[in-house]
Amino acid sequence: MYLDYFPYESLRPYQDSMLDDVYGAVRAGDHGVLMIDAPTGSGKTSCIAAALAAAPGKIAVAVRTVSQIDVYLDEMEKIWSRTRHRPTITYMVGKQKVCPIADEFSGESVYSGCARLREWTKRKMIARLGEVGGKFYDPSQERNAPQSVPGYRTFCPYYMMTREVFELSGKPHFRHSGRVLDLVDELRGGIRSPDRFQKECRDVCPYEVMSLSAKGSDVVILNYSHLFSPEFQEIIFDWLELERESLTLFVDEAHNLGDAVRALNTRLLTPRMIDLAEKEVDKYRESMGQSRLPESSLEASSRLRGVEVIKTLLPRLRQYIQSRQSRMQEGEELLDGDLFRSFLYQGFDDVEEALSAATEVAVMVAELELAEGDRENLQGEIEPSLAQVLLFLNDVEMAEKDDSYQRKITVTGIGDKKRAWLEVNNVDPASLIRRVTDNINATVMLSGTLSPLDAYELYILGEAGRAKKISLPNPFPRENRLLMVAKTATTQLEKREEAGNRREITEHIEAMIEEVGGNVAVFFTSYSMMSQYEAVCKAAARRMGKMLYLEPRNSEEVPAILDDFFKAGKRRGAVLLGVSGGKLAEGIDYKGEALNGVAVVGLPLGFYNEIQREVNQYYIRKYGQKNGILIAYTLPAINRGLQAAGRVIRDASERGVILFCDRRFREGGRGGVFTFLPRWIQDELVVTDARKSREIIRMRAAEWEGRRS
Structure with a gap:
């Protein structure tokens, strides 16, 4: 087998x-x-x-x-x-990650710039076909191939090497070049990392090579x-x-x-999309009457109606977003569908007919290649922004009939950097x-x-x-790990600020930092809670001669912080503070001595607001109260906690301590998540208060040290 x-x-x-x-x-x-x-x-x-x-x-x-x-x-x-x-194996990654000239696109996306250069490249090849005076032109066979100046390109030399142009019945046609087909065969003869793959593509477009290779892998x-x-x-x-x-x-x-x-099933509507859609409509109006496509008087009348609809809706959409942006604080709110639709469609007797007429114009924008946008489809064509606007509006209408669709408005930033957009998404992925x-x-x-x-x-x-x-059970030796859960400590809102509860949390954290040798990570439910306990962690780390590192808000700073944290593990150790579900709690391999202990402080439930309440209500209607709340609200929190805890003990030879610092991890009743944890965790959890946790860790550490010696 x-x-x-x-x-x-x-x-x-x-x-x-x-x-x-x-x-x-x-x-x-x-x-x-x-x-x-x-x-x-x-x-x-x-x-x-x-x-x-x-x-x-x-x-x-x-x-x-x-x-x-x-x-x-x-x-x-x-x-x-x-x-x-x-x-054979092939991988597909985003064009922006493999395009050799991605850094040259200023003021436009890689997809938009690529579409423009592809079209210019084809024109260049057709012109060259006429210059050489033949029926066939393959740029890869030309000794003095055309040159393109970086930053001022009039065609893409990498894309050019993937195509041949030939004349048939007086018209130019394109096909894949022998050069790119040979390269695909060559690269299938081994397994290459993305970096090596890109280098071995040399002067041929890596994205085109990937696409071709995938078809035969x-x-x-x-x-x-x-x-x-x-x-x-x-x-x-x-x-x-x-x-x-x-x-x-x-x-x-x-x-x-x-x-x-x-x-992925979320549609956004931004002011930029509205601006680009208006450009597309203006270009389409200029093209009308120039007979670029044959059409009857009835079709022309229908499209004039579509233009009229669009020229009414786009300014209203911009006005609505600007109005909400000026009045809303940073955050997100549910979009009142009735108010939004009554403002947008004022004066329209038939919304469905209006959107249908507008859609005809969007189709013509695509057919006439008038698109202005930042998104590309799988065929490499730029998707018209007008089409994206209309898809958004169609989903807004869908929300009137299907309660799995949620509409909201989001505002970020303050002052001159304040931005707003509308959003509609399906909360049910099934x-x-x-x-x-x-x-x-x-x-x-x-x-x-x-x-x-x-x-x-x-x-x-x-x-x-x-x-x-x-x-499956945990395959690593049980004696190499210690799993503890707080007996009384919790971050539940009604208990969070009680003096006794805060003391329990503080002493649990101190025990982890001071009794677990080497590197320790403490993951909180939020950045604000991390700040609240930062002084406690700093003092405990100082007592043990450990450095303290905090999860940055900027992702670009993460590699440098982790590098310093890992190096500290080879000395006296360090303490890393982060957020469950954040940049440091998932997707990072803390191997070997990189991490010896993790404390998950609190059950990391998401922020409960009107948006979350609507999601909860949808799943309660679908699956009942118990399963509905579990799926909509509790399940993500359980996963964030397990992901954070899973950063320690990544190999059979490693030892480590995990503390779930919230009593809800040991409780099975209302609000508790014990029965939802993996069986091996349920079987191994040691319930302890803060004072005893220090003693338990000390005893287990002495046991491990005895085995090591």
Whole structure:
């Protein structure tokens, strides 16, 4: 079976049952879904070996971040070097990450600049075809190829190398060049990191090479957006030549899938989009009467009506946003649909007819290539901003009929830097996800924090019993970890400021910093709470000769802070303060001595406002009070806590201490989350007060030191 693809000498504890289930699900097909909750160290990435042995066709791996690509490339490289199999693999990343001239686009997006240069490149090639006086022109074969000056480019030399132009029946036609096809074949002969891949593309567009390579590869790594964005879903399968019935999908870090799909199914309306849409309409009005496309008098009349509608709506939209921006404080509020629609459509007898007429103009803007925008579709065409505005308005209308759609307005910044935009999104990701899972061979969802599985099944798939679900125990030695939970301390609002409660939290934190040797991280529910306990942490760190580092607001500062923190771990140690769900609590591997203890202070519930209340009410209507609140509000908090706690003990040889500093982690009743934690955590939690926690840590540390010596 799959052991022929398995690149290791032995299996990890419980790994065989997981691989058996993956092999069985992929081989059985029938649109099956397998959900796997397996802690760090279970060997989840090796599930790809079992899938390769059973898959009837291609395997697509959906990842959330570019950093996850390297994990699968490393696994595939092991399969190449340690087994007799050579499955080909390609990854698709955003154009802005691989474009060799991305830094040259000033005042426009990479997508907009790329579309402009592609069009200019084709014109350049057609002109060159006439100059050479032949029926065929291949730039890669020209000894003195045309030059393009950086910063002042009139064509893209990288894109030019991917195309040939030839004349047929007196008209120019384009096809992929022999140069790019040869390069694709060459690169399929090995596995390359994104950086190495880009270098080996040399003078050929890396994005074009990726797209071509994906069509013939056994495994394709994609971003969530490629498969679950509404705009991409309809065309991604044809574009990459993915046959639905034989396709197997892996979803990595699947605990993020629901929230990621909700974000992808969000439409924004910004003042910039309105400005660009007005430019498109003006360009279209200039083109009318110039007979660029044949049309009847009836069609012309309909489009004049569309222009009239648009010229009325766009200024009203701008006025509405400006009005709310001037009156709102920074934050977000629900959009009053009735007030918004009555202001926007004042004087319109039939809203549906008005939007339909406007849509005809948006279609013409696309056909006449008049688009002004920052977004590109999979075919490399710029999406008209007018179309984006109308899609937003159509979703606003959808919210009148479907209560899963939520409308809101957001304001950020203050003074001259204040910005506002409108937003509409679908808070229920299940239907978009099911469009994929219900039409392919099989889906495998993997995560180290997919607990409780039943709740994630409802949230992601919208139906109980749709998936087979397995949860693995922790494969690392139990004696190498200490899991504690506060007996009385809590960050619940009604108890948060009580003197006794604050003293308990303070003493728990001090015990972790002072008794756990080396590096310790303390993750709070918010930046304000982190600031509240900063002085306590600083004093405890100073007593132990440890440095103190704080999570920055700016992501660009994170690498430097982590570098200093890791270096301090090799000396007397350091203390890292952060926020659960923040930049330092997820997606970072604290290996070896980089982290020896984690305190999760508080159950990191999201901010409760009218927007969250509306989401809660939607899920309560759908699944009842208990499951509704769990999915809408409690589940994200559990995951943030587990992700933060999971930063420590990343290998079987490591030892570490984890403290859940909130009694709700040990309580199973109302407000408690104990019964939703993974079984291995439930079994190992030691309930303790602050005074005793210091003694427990000291005893376990002495035990570990005795074993080491």
